[in-house]
Amino acid sequence: MPPERSTRQRPAYVLCVAAAVCAGLYLVTFGGGAVAAWVPDLGKTRAAARVLEVDGDRTAGSVVFEFATGEGRTVRASAKRRLFEPGAEAGDTVDVLYDPQDPAASARYDQKPARVLPWCALALAVAVLSGAGAYRTRPGA
Structure with missing residues (x-):
């Protein structure tokens, strides 16, 4: 019989998943918008x-x-x-x-779409760290 995991990790897992999803959505929405606005500016x-x-x-x-x-x-x-x-x-x-x-x-x-890029870098860091936290605290691991 496998040892039972503490239920204390469950809120941490949910929080990490929510943070990773929100940061990823921000990154895709605003980062993608910044790139889409920047490309026509070339030249x-x-x-x-x-x-x-x-x-x-x-x-x-x-x-x-x-x-x-x-x-x-x-x-x-x-x-x-x-x-x-x-x-x-x-x-x-x-x-x-x-x-x-x-x-x-x-x-x-x-x-000036580049103004949003530092925020996108922050969102990327939050998404990666939250994803790693969710992986480490996942149920059944």
Whole structure:
């Protein structure tokens, strides 16, 4: 007859599994979103833009901004407000990305997806350590 395990390990096992699952979901959701937002930015050029006009509400409005290309050409462009920086107002300076081949049509707000990467590294560490804890405290081991 096998020796009986203590039931004290059961809450630790459940906690480790829950932490590993939550950290993994965070990593997939936000890490995947950061990578998906970063890939289209490859090959784009950054510039500082001045917001000229903000109209409408957050869901249906637009933002008009102006920036100078690397060649010194001034370009005026617009974007949907929901895709722009949340608190942008006329006169603000924001970072934009643009394709040097067609700056006016391709200009968009730089969302800086790399800001979430340190949190994804933390979530990865929590997921790995919680998974190891769940493995060590699993029932029947």
